[in-house]
Amino acid sequence: xxxxxxxxxxxxxxxxxxxxxxxxxxxxxxxxxxxxxxxxxxxxxxxxxxxxxxxxxxxxxxxxxxxxxxxxxxxxxxxxxxxxxxxxxxxxxxxxxxxxxxxxxxxxxxxxxxxxxxxxxxxxxxxxxxxxxxxxxxxxxxxxxxxxxxxxxxxxxxxxxxxxxxxxxxxxxxxxxxxxxxxxxxxxxxxxxxxxxxxxxxxxxxxxxxxxxxxxxxxxxxxxxxxxxxxxxxxxxxxxxxxxxxxxxxxxxxxxxxxxxxxxxxxxxxxxxxxxxxxxxxxxxxxxxxxxxxxxxxxxxxxxxxxxxxxxxxxxxxxxxxxxxxxxxxxxxxxxxxxxxxxxxxxxxxxxxxxxxxxxxxxxxxxxxxxxxxxxxxxxxxxxxxxxxxxxxxxxxxxxxxxxxxxxxxxxxxxxxxxxxxxxxxxxxxxxxxxxxxxxxxxxxxxxxxxxxxxxxxxxxxxxxxxxxxxxxxxxxxxxxxxxxxxxxxxxxxxxxxxxxxxxxxxxxx
Amino acid sequence: xxxxxxxxxxxxxxxxxxxxxxxxxxxxxxxxxxxxxxxxxxxxxxxxxxxxxxxxxxxxxxxxxxxxxxxxxxxxxxxxxxxxxxxxxxxxxxxxxxxxxxxxxxxxxxxxxxxxxxxxxxxxxxxxxxxxxxxxxxxxxxxxxxxxxxxxxxxxxxxxxxxxxxxxxxxxxx
Ligand code: SF4
Numbered sequence: 001x002x003x004x005x006x007x008x009x010x011x012x013x014x015x016x017x018x019x020x021x022x023x024x025x026x027x028x029x030x031x032x033x034x035x036x037x038x039x040x041x042x043x044x045x046x047x048x049x050x051x052x053x054x055x056x057x058x059x060x061x062x063x064x065x066x067x068x069x070x071x072x073x074x075x076x077x078x079x080x081x082x083x084x085x086x087x088x089x090x091x092x093x094x095x096x097x098x099x100x101x102x103x104x105x106x107x108x109x110x111x112x113x114x115x116x117x118x119x120x121x122x123x124x125x126x127x128x129x130x131x132x133x134x135x136x137x138x139x140x141x142x143x144x145x146x147x148x149x150x151x152x153x154x155x156x157x158x159x160x161x162x163x164x165x166x167x168x169x170x171x172x173x174x175x176x177x178x179x180x181x182x183x184x185x186x187x188x189x190x191x192x193x194x195x196x197x198x199x200x201x202x203x204x205x206x207x208x209x210x211x212x213x214x215x216x217x218x219x220x221x222x223x224x225x226x227x228x229x230x231x232x233x234x235x236x237x238x239x240x241x242x243x244x245x246x247x248x249x250x251x252x253x254x255x256x257x258x259x260x261x262x263x264x265x266x267x268x269x270x271x272x273x274x275x276x277x278x279x280x281x282x283x284x285x286x287x288x289x290x291x292x293x294x295x296x297x298x299x300x301x302x303x304x305x306x307x308x309x310x311x312x313x314x315x316x317x318x319x320x321x322x323x324x325x326x327x328x329x330x331x332x333x334x335x336x337x338x339x340x341x342x343x344x345x346x347x348x349x350x351x352x353x354x355x356x357x358x359x360x361x362x363x364x365x366x367x368x369x370x371x372x373x374x375x376x377x378x379x380x381x382x383x384x385x386x387x388x389x390x391x392x393x394x395x396x397x398x399x400x401x402x403x404x405x406x407x408x409x410x411x412x413x414x415x416x417x418x419x420x421x422x423x424x425x426x427x428x429x430x431x432x433x434x435x436x437x438x439x440x441x442x443x444x445x446x447x448x449x450x451x452x453x454x455x456x457x458x459x460x461x462x463x464x465x466x467x468x469x470x471x472x473x474x475x476x477x478x479x480x481x482x483x484x485x486x487x488x489x490x491x492x493x494x495x496x497x498x499x500x501x502x503x504x505x506x507x508x509x510x
Numbered sequence: 511x512x513x514x515x516x517x518x519x520x521x522x523x524x525x526x527x528x529x530x531x532x533x534x535x536x537x538x539x540x541x542x543x544x545x546x547x548x549x550x551x552x553x554x555x556x557x558x559x560x561x562x563x564x565x566x567x568x569x570x571x572x573x574x575x576x577x578x579x580x581x582x583x584x585x586x587x588x589x590x591x592x593x594x595x596x597x598x599x600x601x602x603x604x605x606x607x608x609x610x611x612x613x614x615x616x617x618x619x620x621x622x623x624x625x626x627x628x629x630x631x632x633x634x635x636x637x638x639x640x641x642x643x644x645x646x647x648x649x650x651x652x653x654x655x656x657x658x659x660x661x662x663x664x665x666x667x668x669x670x671x672x673x674x675x676x677x678x679x680x681x682x683x684x
Binding site: 116119166167168192193213216276279281282289335505 | 554558567657658
């Protein structure tokens with residue numbers, strides 16, 4: 001390898017290093033990194049003015065994040081494709097092309113990913129010359145779905161509007177009888193242009209938007225962006241604020257798992273289970289409303305800390321609710337375990353083997369259910385987590401049953417962590433009392449949300465304006481794995497398998 | 511099986527007595543009966559929401575809210591629905607799907623735009639990818655602001671829609 005400038009350590013709580021890599025060296029560097037166990041967290045691009053674009057990669061390596069930056073000349077914004085090195089690069093490369101026009105040469109696929117009809121193939125909304133407001137009339141371009149031919153094979157198109165209360169996306173099943181041969185997914189229906197919008201926002205508004213990338217992960221999303229901003233501003237947040245953020249993150253994990261476990265009962269016809277889990281979730285949401293004025297904890301994460309300092313009696317009510325939840329969820333877990341009908345639907349359904357998971361780069365809770373032992377709270381813990389010694393939940397079977405088991409384990413672990421955080425909550429302020437002046441710089445955020453990791457890369461310009469903000473929800477990497485998980489299963493099991501992952505559409509569409 | 515029954519019995523009735531300023535349970539049921547002679551059927555469309563508003567629509571199904579008792583029913587198809595509950599700023603990629611879903615509802619039909627996004631695009635505003643609110647695409651009867659609006663706010667919006675003048679022209683069920 002040719003000589004490279006040394007790694008630049010980024011300030012902030014997330015251990016991260018940035019380095020410049022030449023286009024020629026990119027592939028060999030990625031191959032070496034992959035061999036050493038690195039995985040791709042995100043891939044995105046930025047418009048660097050008249051002369052060039054930059055391609056960016058975030059790699060998870062031992063002990064932190066490596067942020068690679070590759071300069072591409074404006075007259076030839078191409079780079080060697082990496083989807084044969086990191087499987088999850090496939091859709092990331094396509095999205096980067098749709099939004100910015102950077103082309104991965106030699107990629108296995110060239111179908112658009114985020115672009116449907118809202119802008120033509122020769123316009124790129126994230127380029128600085130595009131104002132992001134005015135666009136030509138809708139273009140019509142049918143998506144080239146992968147088709148399977150053979151005797152008795154037919155297609156079932158589903159979506160974008162689904163039968164239930166779910167986000168929009170299109171699923172194209174190729175089936176024989178009831179068995180799924182192949183699933184081809186088309187997402188991007190909820191593309192809202194958030195990255196372009198971010199470039200007109202001030203820091204506080206950016207955190208507000210970050211909490212709405214995926215509404216069920218508002219704490220994770222806002223926290224990651226706050227981390228990035230605070231690292232650029234070069235000031236740590238008060239210790240108590242770190243702890244309260246972690247407390248809210250665990251409460252977010254808790255309520256989402258409760259809701260999903262309810263739906264996982266519902267999808268196998270156990271409506272009593274649904275009602276019991278949802279009664280618990282609703283009670284927990286009302287507790288949030290009482291304590292902070294918002295049922296889902298939106299906008300609790302603020303630049304420099306959290307919105308509300310909890311009182312002693314607030315902590316007491318969280319502690320008491322924890323005791324009830326622990327008892328009730330144990331009863332429900334037993335109920336599901338003893339129910340032969342439920343287990344029959346869960347066991348061996350929607351299986352992703354550990355080998356497949358490793359090859360496709362599956363992470364988050366679904367990854368842990370397929371033996372991918374990665375949880376930022378353990379692998380790369382920020383302050384309160386390091387102290388609390390999180391016990392990571394893992395399983396090896398990789399089926400719906402394993403994903404259900406991981407969720408139960410994580411509910412109990414979150415309850416334990418909440419107890420711990422309340423008990424040892426440091427005193428002091430929970431928010432900066434002034435904000436340091438804005439300045440230019442780059443920063444990252446990286447938080448283990450309930451679904452998996454949320455990553456954010458941020459660059460501020462000289463006046464502190466947002467030059468580039470790129471959030472990555474774990475869903476972007478995990479969605480392709482769903483296509484494998486359903487193969488060989490029957491069509492009626494798709495909702496169940498889908499729910500067991502419960503990936504975000506909005507989070508991946510941006 | 512016995513365990514499930516035990517568990518259900520142990521919890522008892524989780525539905526809460528309906529206490530809401532605009533109308534009590536009986537008034538709801540009567541109003542719907544007079545308008546429709548059956549439950550009100552609702553179809554939801556996510557037109558590019560962040561999924562936050564969906565969380566609250568799901569929460570309406572928590573036993574505390576006694577949705578079925580109120581006479582509300584979510585339908586899998588727009589063809590069976592009276593009311594369309596639309597979330598999101600309407601991403602341009604969902605524009606056509608939203609139009610088509612609306613067209614599939616039989617008349618008379620009501621549209622409730624949900625959330626700050628449904629009202630005017632909310633945090634996502636109007637851009638190359640967002641149209642900036644449900645009324646940019648289809649006629650809206652009622653807007654329920656909030657980010658996301660709570661289950662009770664959603665119920666209030668649904669109530670406002672079905673008790674509006676539009677419904678009074680319906681033939682009375684026998
Ligand atoms: S109103 Fe708020 S919660 Fe609803 S979709 Fe918009 S951002 Fe999400």
